[in-house]
Amino acid sequence: MKDIARDLGVSLMTVSKALRNHSDISEQTRKRVLKHARQLGYQPNWIARSLATRRTYVVGLVIPDLMHSFFAEVAKGVARKFEPLGYQIVISNSEEKAEVEERQIELLLARSVDGLIVASAQANGRSGLFQTLRARKVPFVLIDRLPAGLGAHYVGVNDEEIGVLATEHLIEQGCRRIAHIRGPAISTGIGRLRGYRRAQAKHGLKAPPEYVVSGRHDDPSGYEAMRDLLRLNPRPDGVFCYNDPVAAGAIKAVLEAGLNVPHDLAIIGAGNVHYSDLLRVPLSTVDQSSSLIGETAADLLAQCMEAKTQPTPKRIWIPPRLVVRESSRRI
Amino acid sequence: MKDIARDLGVSLMTVSKALRNHSDISEQTRKRVLKHARQLGYQPNWIARSLATRRTYVVGLVIPDLMHSFFAEVAKGVARKFEPLGYQIVISNSEEKAEVEERQIELLLARSVDGLIVASAQANGRSGLFQTLRARKVPFVLIDRLPAGLGAHYVGVNDEEIGVLATEHLIEQGCRRIAHIRGPAISTGIGRLRGYRRAQAKHGLKAPPEYVVSGRHDDPSGYEAMRDLLRLNPRPDGVFCYNDPVAAGAIKAVLEAGLNVPHDLAIIGAGNVHYSDLLRVPLSTVDQSSSLIGETAADLLAQCMEAKTQPTPKRIWIPPRLVVRESSRRI
């Protein structure tokens, strides 16, 4: 900028304003400046600009696992909305660990991100981290997981509805002994379990306690959990799995045991990850509109960052949608 | 920092040095400073630090598609190496488009990343972008794809070897009419095709030209391409697919046509994406050690960033490894 100013015999300020299309600059000067800037190959220095404006045009996206295609899709949605606005997105992986998440968020804040979108790995009820964020006035939006008792912006699907939708579908398909491979003790895992229970109760079904087994987020855990279920007597005839990776692992175990999916055992997952259709048995699932979650969260965060005062916490629920494929189609 | 200095009655510089564990500061002063910093909840401002030092401790990772789990795994490898070194990673998605890639790289440079790792979507032979990078003295490492005629740091697998490995495996399994669903005209697609041809020639096999059909990177393209292949007469009895997503799509088409994989048609992919094992028919593939590619590239880039003068371009070849699963096991 100094060079441009010198060459053109104007002040540095004039250049600065021209470059940013500031209003009070003559059309002619602006053109001269822009042209010369191009000739010199001028590249604005965002670091310096950020230091002066206290705005970085960077938003942080904290997710538990990039490898889980649900989150990769969310990330894509976020990017699609923010990039046209001139924002850059920094993705941080918390590996499902609360401490790692806290550290990553610290780092993002040290780099002065303008806002955060977080799919939190904090255990349910531990909302200290987010209270700190609020105190520091960092705009943030939670997605997918909603730590209990926290008034914060949130975009996601009602997990209890997911549980009900999936379980009722299995019931409609004629399953009577429905098991659940549950997820971790975070809002998603808890909500889906609750939905599973509610649907069973509503239809007068009762499952023995052993029918609820614990998985994690990944397919190996689904495989393990399903092997446990297969040892039970009577054996379940339908299983609602916490998510699609878990369901994929579960299917593997069932087939290995020489049983048929869906006839011996119907299976349904949640998330509709993009390869669900290509699995051993195409997987029935509950779609969560992952990229829509990302886009919606981005819009909401953009609003918050514009606003002078923080608007009251808003919760946006994306409706879940049943996707029936072969793994649960018995009639 | 100013507050700490004032409270403790020392100079701002002393605080700065203490905070960075600079050598010439007394143990006592350092402790006092650190303690007070903690009390005040001091957070260093990386923006300001970057402006002063001209180092951002950010590296850019440019990939064509986050949703492709091969690249997600590479990203994980990169992160694993760089995070302990205090670097943050910004992932940019080029969506397989050369122009988008150029724009993303421009943006990363405007934000003064310290280095770049790029899986380039530039068409083969168009190396202008990277010559610019070199001219600007930005350390960078290419991965996975190597635009022809470019002397640059590179980490990846020899694609011709992948093609040979996969094709020879099909031959060993008794296939005699081997087709290839080829990828785009970038080094990976070209190399794998060349390997396919070399292996065929070596074993005295000759495939009609219709046996090589074009796919892209994704499973829908594999599905389409395979439907074309199935219409041929005589029908191929083995297909080497550009990558695993393409192979997954291909398997879907074969099964839909009422044929058996591997007995009517053996299939092999490349990349060993993490769900290969869970597909309709567990997929044989050539493993590329995706996360090792990421880690190795990270190490190499770290070296380049340390070095005062750019070392001569280094190419690191990761050996491919055949992974035989059900989709190609005929004996």
Next chain:
DNA sequence: CTGAAAGCGCTAACAG
């Protein structure tokens, strides 16, 4: 419409 002054928060280089 243009420009001078002051400063964003931190550090390199050097002097004491």
Next chain:
DNA sequence: CTGTTAGCGCTTTCAG
């Protein structure tokens, strides 16, 4: 070991 001086490249504010 501690402190002073002079920026990093840009913007905000306000006076002309």
